[in-house]
Structure formats: C-alpha cells, structure tokens
Amino acid sequence: MSLRRPPSRPAAPGAGSGRPQEPDYDSLDVAPDETVDGVTLDDLDTVEAEDVRGPRGSNGRGGNGPSTARGGRGAAVADPDAGEADDAYEYDPDSDDPEELESTPVVERAVPVSTVAMAPTAVATLATADGELTLGEWLQRRWLYGLTYWQGALLFFLFVALIITRFFNLGDRAMHHDESMHAKFAWDTFHGTPIYKYNPLLHGPFQFLAVAASFWIFGATEWTARAVPAIFGVALVCLTFLWRRWLGTAGWLFAIAILVFSPSFTYFARMLREDSYTATWTLLAATGLIGYVLHRKRAWFYAFCAGLSFAFATKESTYITAFIWGTFMILSVLWERSDTWFRRIIAGAAAGGLVGAFLVAVIGVGKAALGGKLVADVTGGLIGILIGAAAGFVYNQLTPVETRVLAVSGPGARARRPRDGRRGAAGTAALAGPVRPLGTFTGAFVSLWRDREGFWGVGTFWGGIIVFFAIFIVLFSSLFTNLPGIREGMIGSIRYWLEQHDVQRGNQPWFYYLILLSVYETLAWVFGIVASVYYLRPGKGTWLTSFLIWWWALALTIYSWAGEKMPWLIIHIATPLVLLSARYLGELAMSATRSALNTLNTRGTTGAPGPLGASVAVAPASAGVLGVVGARSIWEKRIAFGGLGLLSLWTLHTGWPVNFERPDTPKDILVYTQSAPDVKKVMADIERISLEQTGNVRDIGVVVQSGTWWPFSWYMRDYKNAEYPANLTTQATKPIVLIALEDDEKNRPFLVGYTKTKYKMRWWYPEDYRNLKPSSFTDLFTKKDVRDGLWKWLIYREPTQPLGSYDFYLYLKEGLGPVSAGAPAAAGASGPPGQAGQARLDPTQLNARQVPLVSVAQWGANGRGQGQLNTPRGVALNTQGNVYVADTLNHRIQKFSRTGQPLAAWGAEGTGDGQFKEPMGVAVDAQGNVYVADTWNHRVQKLDSNGRFVAKWSGQGGFWGPRAVALDGQANVYVVDTGNKRIQKFDTTGRFLAQFGADGTGPGQFREPIGLAVTPDGQMYVADTNNRRIQQLAPDGRFVAEWPLAGWQGGARNEPYLAVDTDGSVIATDPPNARIVKLAPGGEVVAVGGAPGRAAGQFEVPLGIAIGDAIYVADSGNHRIQAVTFGG
Structure with a gap:
C-alpha cells in the first residue's frame, strides 16, 4: 500500500525542533483498520471529547521530556512565544472547527486512550505472564472500526433492545383514531381507490405512500402498518452512527442508549403517525447540515437537502424546524463577522428574544396589555430582543478590554489555532484586527457558494436544490397523479396551519411540554439543561453545541406557543436534547476515564503494580454526572454517577408500562387518547356472528354511523356489505348497526326491533393538570392528599380521576342471537x-x-x-x-x-x-x-x-x-x-x-x-x-x-x-x-x-x-x- 504524504507544513514560529511533521491522515485513502505509521484511522475516529495528558511536562509515558508524535494523545506543545506553560496552545481532538481539523498535524491530533495508557508498560501486550488474557484486558482490545470488544458488546445489546422495543407486540393494541385514518387512506392508495392526494389535515404524502408499499409487500394488517414507523424508529437510532465523530464514542453510545429506552421515542415509533418519519428525516437533515459546516464535503449538503425535502413531504412541523435552523444560521453569520462588542449585543438580543417570547407568547405575561393574540406575541419577542441587546451592550462596557480581546473567538468557543500558525494570546489577539478569517459557518457558506463542481456540474448549491425539488415534486404530486398537490405543498400547507393556530387543538396549558419532558424524557431533559449551562460558559462550547442548544430552546418556546399541543410533538423537542446530553455525558465519561488513567499512569512510574485493562473497560460504562465536568471531589462524582443511574431506572420504570404493559389503557399523559380494548372485542364478535349467519367472517351487513367511522372504517375495509352514513334517515335493515353514544338519541327512532350494548370506543387520561396554579405547588407541602395523589400517579400510574371516554352502542337485530365471545353453550351444561x-x-x-x-x-x-x-x-x-x-x-x-x-x-x-x-x-x-x-x-x-x-x-x-x-x-x-x-x-x-x-x-x-x-x-x-x-x-x-x-x-x-x-x-x-x-x-x-x-x-x-x-x-x-x- 502506498501512502500519499502531503507537503510538510512549516513549523509554527517558535515551535520546538523536536516535533517531526506527520502525514495528514485525513487525506490518506486507506481502510479504517489499516495501520499508518503505527496509528490506525480507527484510532483517529475514536478520539474522545478531550485530550489525555500526563502531568505538566510529561510526554505521556510518565517520563519527562519533549512531546513527540507518540508522546501522548493531544499532548501540550510548548510555545516559547506564549510565555508561561498555561498559555500554551492545547489541541481539542473533538473540535468541530473544520479549519482546525484541516490545519493541525497529526502530532497534535490523535493517539487513542489505550495507546497512551498501555504503550510503555507490560500491559501494552494485553497478556499476563502466562500468555493468557484477563477478561478486562480482552474487553479492552480493539475490535472493529476502532471499537473495543466491550463497546462492541454494548452496541450489540443496544441493537437487540432496539429491535425488541420497536417491534414486540406491535399489532396487539387497537388502532388509534389517527392510526385508523392513516392506515385506511394508505390502503386506498395501495388499491388505487384513490391514491392519496395531499391534505394538510392528514399531513404530507410520504406516510401514505410508504405504508401502501408495506401493504403491497407484506399485506394489510395492524402490524404491517405500524412496522413502517417502527422501521424509521430503528433508522433514527442508526443515524447516530454518523454522529460518532462529533459526540465521541462514549457520547455516541449514550445517544443510542437514550433513544433505545426513551419512553416517547419508543411509543411514537410504535404508532402509525407521521412523527417517527419526521424525526428521522429531520435528523438526517441536521446530520447533513452539521456535516457540511464542519467538513465541507458536498455529500453532506445533499443529505441535508434530501432530509429536509422528505421532512417537508411528511409533516408541516418542518417549517418550525427550518425557522429554528435558519435563525441560527443568520446569528452564526452575524456572530462570526462581527467584533466582540457586537457579538455581545447579538447574544443578548437572542437570549432576550427567547425569554421575552416565552414570557409573553407562551406564559401570557402582560399579553392583555400588549393587545392580545399575535400582536402581543410579536411585541413580547421584540421587547425581549431590545432588552437583551441593551444588556449585552452594558455588559460589554463593564468588561475589561483585555478580556474582550481574548474573548473575540466567541462565548463558548474553545482555544483554536488560526490557519496561519499563530497560537496563544498573541494569535488570539490578532483576530481582532481588520482582516478576520472565515468562521465555522461563514466559511462553509462561502465554500458552498464557490463550489462549481457539484451535482451535474451546476455546483454544490444548485445540485442540492435539484435533490430537494426532485423529491418534493414526486411526493407532493402523489407520483405525478396530482400535480396541484405541488402548489398545495408549497403554499397551502403553511397557510392552513397558520389558520389553525387559534383553534388551540388539544387545549393544553403552556407548561404542557415541561410536564412531558420532566416525566418521560427526564434523563435527556435534566442532562440537556446541565449541558446547556455548561457549554454556555466561556471556553466550553462549540458551534455544534451552540446549534443544539438553540434548537431545543427555540423548539420548546415555539411548540409551547403554538395553538396545537399534542404529546407526539415532544420528540421534536427531545431530539436535540438527546444529542446534547449525549455529548455532555460522553465528555463526562472520558473525564472520569482520564482521571483513572492519570492516576494509574502516575502509579506506573513509581513501579506500582496492577493491570489496567479492566479499569479502563469499566470506567466509561459507569461514567456520568449531574454536576459540572471536572468535579474534583470523588464524592461529587459518586453522587453524579448515582444521579445518572437513578434517572436511567426512572426511564425504564416509565417506558415499559406505557409501551408494553398497558399500551391500550391511557394512564399516562403521553397517551393523548387511545382506542379501548372493546373495539377489538366488538370486531371479534361481529366476525363470529357473520360466520354463523353467512358462512364468511366479512359478509354480514353492517351500518357504521359517522361517529364510529374511525377506527371501524379501517377494521371493516374488506366488508362488502358495510354502509357509512352520517346518520340514519330511514329504518335500519342490516343486522348490525354501530352508533356513537352522542348520536344515539337522533338515530334511535330508526332502530326499532334492535337491542343495544354499550362499549367504549376510545378513552383518555383525565387531564387534571390543566388546572395547575402557583398555589398547587404549595399544596404539595401542605396537603397530604395532594402528595399522595401525585405519588400514586408517578409510581403506580393511578390517576386521581376516572378515565374519560367516548362510547358507542352495538345494535343487534332481534333474533340474531347472543354475542357470546367464547362463552360455552348452555346446552352442554350438566x-x-x-x-x-x-x-x-x-x-x-x-x-x-x-x-x-x-x-x-x-x-x-x-x-x-x-x-x-x-x-x-x-x-x-x-x-x-x-x-x-x-x-x-x-x-x-x-x-x-x-x-x-x-x-x-x-x-x-x-x-x-x-x-x-x-x-x-x-x-x-x-x-x-x-x-x-x-x-x-x-x-x-x-x-x-x-x-x-x-x-x-x-x-x-x-x-x-x-x-x-x-x-x-x-x-x-x-x-x-x-x-x-x-x-x-x-x-x-x-x-x-x-x-x-x-x-x-x-x-x-x-x-x-x-x-x-x-x-x-x-x-x-x-x-x-x-x-x-x-x-x-x-x-x-x-x-x-x-x-x-x-x-x-x-x-x-x-x-x-x-x-x-x-x-x-x-x-x-x-x-x-x-x-x-x-x-x-x-x-x-x-x-x-x-x-x-x-x-x-x-x-x-x-x-x-x-x-x-x-x-x-x-x-x-x-x-x-x-x-x-x-x-x-
């Protein structure tokens, strides 16, 4: 194998002469597991969140001397021009700045943890004196794509759990009202009677075409209908494989684990709604966007365009996502092209706008005084922007000049070396000059615009536009059978949902999503907030973490403000929270591992015995913290690890019952409404009567009144003698009639000679939380019955009020016979x-x-x-x-x-x-x-x-x-x-x-x-x-x-x-x-x-x-x- 070595870069001014130039591994065309100069590309890909260094002056082997190419992962490089060692530049191997990734020689980039820990000692052979590996040493060996065996075993377990949680007992639950509509229209599309035409009420055409394809391949059942969102639930998790380079291996595994066991992601991946597809397409688009910004390869941009187009063709909530990302792009450009004082004004305006919008538009503070409705919402946001901008200006004026110069790289940005090789304080200060290099996002945008060798030779940007509209046109035209659907998809969809804002569908309070996040996405919610606070600290955040923080914060604000509040929308808020908390947890895990390695390496220099493999293998699996990275007290870390463990147990306690133990009994707020078990029992009875009366389970005549159309239209899709009137207008003649309880009185005169039995069609959780007031929180401390009620619901899911229900009557013609559902015939009694x-x-x-x-x-x-x-x-x-x-x-x-x-x-x-x-x-x-x-x-x-x-x-x-x-x-x-x-x-x-x-x-x-x-x-x-x-x-x-x-x-x-x-x-x-x-x-x-x-x-x-x-x-x-x- 031949290696193409790039031209050696000149050493930075003042760099030590003992630093040999290494090949740029990113430019090598080699397999991930092939060795190049002793380091594999797998090793490069598995670099975790922070560098692992020995004590100051250490070369990573426990000895003293200058840093070398093998001297330790990300070892500090002394800069004679920088003065004290604390001012030396430190490379961040998980940086998402493409300029740094492209310019940094390998000597400063990546040597895996195991290499740092084991290379100089007998443990490096991964063998004991008798030549046999211990379990810990074996688990720590490299396996595939840079993963160790224990990481591979964990990944295999998570994948098995993913398949089980998405597909187990998928068809048992009665079809939800919305599910039955989606399944029936997909069934009609499959039969061409007719192919689905875009209707904003039912959302985009993708779902109906995908489910129709499932019916074509596997047949039409509840299981095959729900299998489609379940497959996308699996695909959502698999997409995180592309995030390993940004989250680190530990963070990536955390992201997978959180998504696999998430109560809400699991529940809605098992429901025939469009949200599972939308979340997956949105994550694909986000992956492409971030990938292009950080790596500037056109394939990422095409993935972004494809994911965004599929998302638009699935659900209109994509407009909200596009707005969130668009505002962040604008802020990124302003931030990267501005001086320090203006950056602080931008930051203050953005934060103030968020807070103002949430207070006025969502909570309603001062809304009446501002004129009410949309005018007040916009005014509240503008007032917040102005106040925030003023606060940023004041803060800038009160901050010392020296700090302003050093902070020019932006709040949350890590120390980075400019492309011209300057490092340390001098290099940072130079950024404040009149010639400012392109930032992370601005540089990506310029690269996108200047690239003229993209798709079909029209350039990357226009190639992406072709990808977007090719998908958009094919889907919204319903495979070219409904050309007006293209216009409706572009204009009618957003118009319809803006008109629906005042309808207040769901009639939920402003804090609805705060309840859902706190109860069902507790782990991601808690660690997402902690991560946001941590990454907003100076020197801690990156462009990627800022993007995720803006995404979840603005999504929570907009969805809390929007008129329609439904539980399935929680996954659109939770997605960035999961990724952000996973990155944070990954860094915590590596921080804990690094602490253990440093301790063991120090002991190794004094001759202290002890194999390293088992300790290294266990540490990442148990790592996690509720506090701040770098907590020095062992007790602080123990408390933090315990907090992660408790939240994980809570996630399992919450997720298993709602998804598998009682999925058709709505004792959870996450279940907005659910068809009752009576639906499937009634269908079994009807089939039994039909078989007795006609010799076929689907030949009996049935009248399905409009109040019972859903879900019975789906269940009776093959009944040739079924009728679906809005209401009866003449005496019924068919043997079986289904009438909604609320419509019974006006239909009863036409049902002479029938007997009726009452059933539940759908039922729902008693939404007593809607009446929560500030005094409700004091009641928790002053009223035992309130505490007991909350405890019983949290632990046992016992609502304090009876479940609400929408009921119907099954009318049977007299003389038809009993509906016995398996009861033995009395004739056999003794x-x-x-x-x-x-x-x-x-x-x-x-x-x-x-x-x-x-x-x-x-x-x-x-x-x-x-x-x-x-x-x-x-x-x-x-x-x-x-x-x-x-x-x-x-x-x-x-x-x-x-x-x-x-x-x-x-x-x-x-x-x-x-x-x-x-x-x-x-x-x-x-x-x-x-x-x-x-x-x-x-x-x-x-x-x-x-x-x-x-x-x-x-x-x-x-x-x-x-x-x-x-x-x-x-x-x-x-x-x-x-x-x-x-x-x-x-x-x-x-x-x-x-x-x-x-x-x-x-x-x-x-x-x-x-x-x-x-x-x-x-x-x-x-x-x-x-x-x-x-x-x-x-x-x-x-x-x-x-x-x-x-x-x-x-x-x-x-x-x-x-x-x-x-x-x-x-x-x-x-x-x-x-x-x-x-x-x-x-x-x-x-x-x-x-x-x-x-x-x-x-x-x-x-x-x-x-x-x-x-x-x-x-x-x-x-x-x-x-x-x-x-x-x-």
Whole structure:
C-alpha cells in the first residue's frame, strides 16, 4: 500500500525542533483498520471529547521530556512565544472547527486512550505472564472500526433492545383514531381507490405512500402498518452512527442508549403517525447540515437537502424546524463577522428574544396589555430582543478590554489555532484586527457558494436544490397523479396551519411540554439543561453545541406557543436534547476515564503494580454526572454517577408500562387518547356472528354511523356489505348497526326491533393538570392528599380521576342471537333439567326486562375525607344493616349506617397488619368480624368489630389479586383467587379447607373470576367474567349450572360482583352497561335496572353489591353508594 504524504507544513514560529511533521491522515485513502505509521484511522475516529495528558511536562509515558508524535494523545506543545506553560496552545481532538481539523498535524491530533495508557508498560501486550488474557484486558482490545470488544458488546445489546422495543407486540393494541385514518387512506392508495392526494389535515404524502408499499409487500394488517414507523424508529437510532465523530464514542453510545429506552421515542415509533418519519428525516437533515459546516464535503449538503425535502413531504412541523435552523444560521453569520462588542449585543438580543417570547407568547405575561393574540406575541419577542441587546451592550462596557480581546473567538468557543500558525494570546489577539478569517459557518457558506463542481456540474448549491425539488415534486404530486398537490405543498400547507393556530387543538396549558419532558424524557431533559449551562460558559462550547442548544430552546418556546399541543410533538423537542446530553455525558465519561488513567499512569512510574485493562473497560460504562465536568471531589462524582443511574431506572420504570404493559389503557399523559380494548372485542364478535349467519367472517351487513367511522372504517375495509352514513334517515335493515353514544338519541327512532350494548370506543387520561396554579405547588407541602395523589400517579400510574371516554352502542337485530365471545353453550351444561333453556341470556332478553330503579338513599363523593370514597368496590352488610365498603383507592374500609352516616374507617396504604393495598372485597360475620380481600397485598385480613387486626393469610399456595370474599351459614370464608382462577375456602382462623376451579372455559373452570355470592347452605355463585357467565357450584365445588350473560362485554373495569337474596335469586352488576341484573334461582332474567349517568338510579361503573332492606351498589365511577329497589 502506498501512502500519499502531503507537503510538510512549516513549523509554527517558535515551535520546538523536536516535533517531526506527520502525514495528514485525513487525506490518506486507506481502510479504517489499516495501520499508518503505527496509528490506525480507527484510532483517529475514536478520539474522545478531550485530550489525555500526563502531568505538566510529561510526554505521556510518565517520563519527562519533549512531546513527540507518540508522546501522548493531544499532548501540550510548548510555545516559547506564549510565555508561561498555561498559555500554551492545547489541541481539542473533538473540535468541530473544520479549519482546525484541516490545519493541525497529526502530532497534535490523535493517539487513542489505550495507546497512551498501555504503550510503555507490560500491559501494552494485553497478556499476563502466562500468555493468557484477563477478561478486562480482552474487553479492552480493539475490535472493529476502532471499537473495543466491550463497546462492541454494548452496541450489540443496544441493537437487540432496539429491535425488541420497536417491534414486540406491535399489532396487539387497537388502532388509534389517527392510526385508523392513516392506515385506511394508505390502503386506498395501495388499491388505487384513490391514491392519496395531499391534505394538510392528514399531513404530507410520504406516510401514505410508504405504508401502501408495506401493504403491497407484506399485506394489510395492524402490524404491517405500524412496522413502517417502527422501521424509521430503528433508522433514527442508526443515524447516530454518523454522529460518532462529533459526540465521541462514549457520547455516541449514550445517544443510542437514550433513544433505545426513551419512553416517547419508543411509543411514537410504535404508532402509525407521521412523527417517527419526521424525526428521522429531520435528523438526517441536521446530520447533513452539521456535516457540511464542519467538513465541507458536498455529500453532506445533499443529505441535508434530501432530509429536509422528505421532512417537508411528511409533516408541516418542518417549517418550525427550518425557522429554528435558519435563525441560527443568520446569528452564526452575524456572530462570526462581527467584533466582540457586537457579538455581545447579538447574544443578548437572542437570549432576550427567547425569554421575552416565552414570557409573553407562551406564559401570557402582560399579553392583555400588549393587545392580545399575535400582536402581543410579536411585541413580547421584540421587547425581549431590545432588552437583551441593551444588556449585552452594558455588559460589554463593564468588561475589561483585555478580556474582550481574548474573548473575540466567541462565548463558548474553545482555544483554536488560526490557519496561519499563530497560537496563544498573541494569535488570539490578532483576530481582532481588520482582516478576520472565515468562521465555522461563514466559511462553509462561502465554500458552498464557490463550489462549481457539484451535482451535474451546476455546483454544490444548485445540485442540492435539484435533490430537494426532485423529491418534493414526486411526493407532493402523489407520483405525478396530482400535480396541484405541488402548489398545495408549497403554499397551502403553511397557510392552513397558520389558520389553525387559534383553534388551540388539544387545549393544553403552556407548561404542557415541561410536564412531558420532566416525566418521560427526564434523563435527556435534566442532562440537556446541565449541558446547556455548561457549554454556555466561556471556553466550553462549540458551534455544534451552540446549534443544539438553540434548537431545543427555540423548539420548546415555539411548540409551547403554538395553538396545537399534542404529546407526539415532544420528540421534536427531545431530539436535540438527546444529542446534547449525549455529548455532555460522553465528555463526562472520558473525564472520569482520564482521571483513572492519570492516576494509574502516575502509579506506573513509581513501579506500582496492577493491570489496567479492566479499569479502563469499566470506567466509561459507569461514567456520568449531574454536576459540572471536572468535579474534583470523588464524592461529587459518586453522587453524579448515582444521579445518572437513578434517572436511567426512572426511564425504564416509565417506558415499559406505557409501551408494553398497558399500551391500550391511557394512564399516562403521553397517551393523548387511545382506542379501548372493546373495539377489538366488538370486531371479534361481529366476525363470529357473520360466520354463523353467512358462512364468511366479512359478509354480514353492517351500518357504521359517522361517529364510529374511525377506527371501524379501517377494521371493516374488506366488508362488502358495510354502509357509512352520517346518520340514519330511514329504518335500519342490516343486522348490525354501530352508533356513537352522542348520536344515539337522533338515530334511535330508526332502530326499532334492535337491542343495544354499550362499549367504549376510545378513552383518555383525565387531564387534571390543566388546572395547575402557583398555589398547587404549595399544596404539595401542605396537603397530604395532594402528595399522595401525585405519588400514586408517578409510581403506580393511578390517576386521581376516572378515565374519560367516548362510547358507542352495538345494535343487534332481534333474533340474531347472543354475542357470546367464547362463552360455552348452555346446552352442554350438566345442571338440573330445564336450566339450560333458561340460561341463554341474549341482549333482547335483558332489555325486555328493563324496569326503573327507585332510589332509597345515596352518599359519598370523590375524596379522601370522612365519608368520601375513591373508586369503591366491595360492599357488605352486618346483622344491624350497617354498610361496609371497600374504599379501594383510599386503601381502607369504611363503615356507614344504612342511611349513609359515617361510623368508622379502618386502614391505610401499606403492607403492615391492618394496612391495605387497594382492597376490593369485604364480608362481615355474625359476630361483626370483618374479612377483607387485600387485593394487591395478595392476602385476606381479618379485623374485629372495632377494626383491630386479628389475623391474615395468603391461602393454600398463595393468592394472586383476590377480588372478593364471602361467608356461608357456618362462617366459612370463601375467597375469589382471581389471578389463580379458583375459589379457596377457609375457616375463620384462616385454616385452608378446599379449593375449586382451574383456568379454562369448561364447566367449573374460570377466566378472570371476580364476584362471589354464597348462600347459607354453601351454594356458590361465581362471576366468571371473561367467560361471560355466572357459574353455580355446589358446596363441595361440583359444577351445577351456568348462565351466560351477554352484558359482560366491556373491557376496562368490567368487574362484575354478585349478591344472593334470601329467596335464592341472584343480582349481578353489569359495569359496562351501567345497570344491575336480577336472575331467578333458575337463571331467568326477571329485572334489569339502571342507565349511565349521575342521577339517582343511574350508575357509572357499578361494581360491588349487597342485599338487605334495599340493594346497596358501589357506584364506583361516581364514587358513591346507592341504595335502590326495583320498581314495578
């Protein structure tokens, strides 16, 4: 292999004669792992954030003498003209100044950490005396592209985690409202009926064409639809490979880790929205922009143009990004072409404009006085600019001249050597002269304009324009099928979204993104702020860090001001924060490693023993700090490393549940709204009915009213007999009709002869944070219930209010048959003769037995005070008629008189004796002893009549989430062991007697048993919820009968409870349909009462039930107890 050595550069004035000139490795056409003069290009690429030096005067080997080409990575070079050694020029190997990169000889550029640490010692052989490598030494060996083995192993682990987090269970969640629209229009595009035409409401055409391509290759399913954003989620992380040269290897690995485990990046990469694509294209554009500015190669500029064009063709938020980058470019030019005094005015104006805009436009300070709306927003920004500029001018006047001269390279700029070879204070001062060299950005811009050998010979700039518009035209014309789309993409998009600014879509407060960042992107947010403060200090920042700081700060301001505030926009703010915090963490890691190396090298010069490999391998992996780089106290670093570890654990705690544990239950602010599990259950029922009625799962006739179009238009895309009217205008004839709850009243007259069942279509987090005021922060310190509520949400994701929902009705034509969803046919029951025919309870039978409920009493309200309730469940009566309530989310048992007078309350949250964790069941024996199903402590507790702890037990083999407890006439205790799909029987001391049931759908088997009622002689009635039936068991556990109940078809909080009357009739709650159902001893429905609402006799999720002089129902959603009777 031949090397092309560039002409030797003349030594700088005053340079030592012992500094041989080295080849410019950037100009060598060699493979990364080939050795050139003892140093590989991999070594050059893996230089970390700062140089590693020995003590002053050291040559990097622990000895004394002049620095040499192998004398240590970035060793200080003495300058006789600079005076003291502190004034000597120090090269920053991670500099992003292309002038420095191009002009600095290799002697000042790069020798890897391992070379510095190991070259002079026996450790350099990476072998022990017997020739065998230790694990630490092996991990520290170079592997590929300059990575050590431990870095390669970490990278492999992160890549596996990336694939799992993006693709695992991707199709399980019901299609979100927006997802269903995007999937349906992409499906239409795939079939050409028609190809998507650009509509600003649905955003750019790229998404629809990409998803249509996925359908063409893999078929149309939820998984293949979401696979496209998931692939881009992977591509986003892979793009960071190009950032290794700017972040350093440690920073690059941090960036990958943060993105892989980020709750928001993971969530929106698994959702069929355009934000995953937009973030990826934006990062490609940012990579190209930075690459060109720092390296001035036209390929970077073309990448910038391509990424920007694809981003514009994906989402209109790219206009915001382009504005942010454009303003930074303008400020860069002004900064680099100005004197020191004007630079400070520019810096002050920029900072003042940001603060002023945030205070007035976002928070609203003084907005009314400034005229309101857009005029005030602009005025606030201008006032901030003026104040900031004035502050910069005053600061300049108060700063000594000497400091102003030395600071001419700009706040945040590192010491750099000019191209003419001048160094030190003299060289820096020369910059203040009339001839100023081109700066980082200005030089790149001039190079771009002067390059005439670019794409097709028209120059780099015009070649980039060709790339941009070629992509833009092809996509916005929908593959040349919609030429007007080109004009709409250029003009109509920005016009539409400016008009939408006052709509306030989402209706979120100004601090919305501050909440999201603090909860879901905590690590990037905290370290991004710390990094911003650090890099804004004089001498610390670079053009790249300034760019990232400006990007995130202005993005946070603009998105907080914009009318539409949605959770998916958080990733556009978080992207620069992740990169900035990764660079900072990488420097911290290398700082910690350098400290260890210096210590070990010092020991090595005195002959102190100890292999180095393991220490070097472990240090970068554990490094990170919440403080300032260079913290000298070991305790400061330990606290900082611990902070990084805690934030990492918090990220995992936050990200796993929202993405994998409960992705279809919106207990997180990150989930704006989500289709409920009921959607997929209803579709399964419709397919089953269609198969029974027509022999094909998609041939049945369905009417989908406009309020239910999304997501059902997607799910019924292949239904040939589906109709989609806005509302019914004539009597319906098709067997199945879907009607939104809000439109039910106007459509009901056309649904004679149909029965209906209520379901949730989509639901959302109760956005109680909208009402936060300054006093809310003082409440955290003065009100225990506020602290408890916040703690429960942060740790357990328990909202303080019920989830909101948008509901719909499934109408079935009478005589069509039950929607049983897997419940076994009653004909196979082995009960007494005649029961099988009475057991099949279809919606027709239920609705035909509807009677009014008479309210006898009601009490309770949401809260934690005496007599207040929070999502009550189990209810029981004692012999005096007093009412015992499992106050579930207050973690206590409350005792009331039959009229609702509070008598006592026992328990608190905890695991100790007499403490509870969401108790859901309660029973009382003849002596007044209270038995509690302490659900999430997985045990039963017994209290005496005064609420004192008596005993506790966990059952034969343990409980898993017991939901209900009941007693027979002999005071035997029966417990519904829900998670283990069985009933367990005990005596009053907790001694195990028997167990009944197993997992399954057959007689005597259970799927999610909840409610339990026991007669005095030991007959058991079990609410077998997911099998949608009531099962009757004999005292010895033998199966007697089953009664399928069509009402139990809802998803969340479908926890039906049972009670048995003295005449043997059973009353069941029907939570999804907000009613109670009374069945005769043989299973025949005799009465149905209740309706959704808050009025007397109405319910919102009725759960627990008990029978005495009236029927006492835990109206859980309304946080109250109602005593009712069936009317005539």
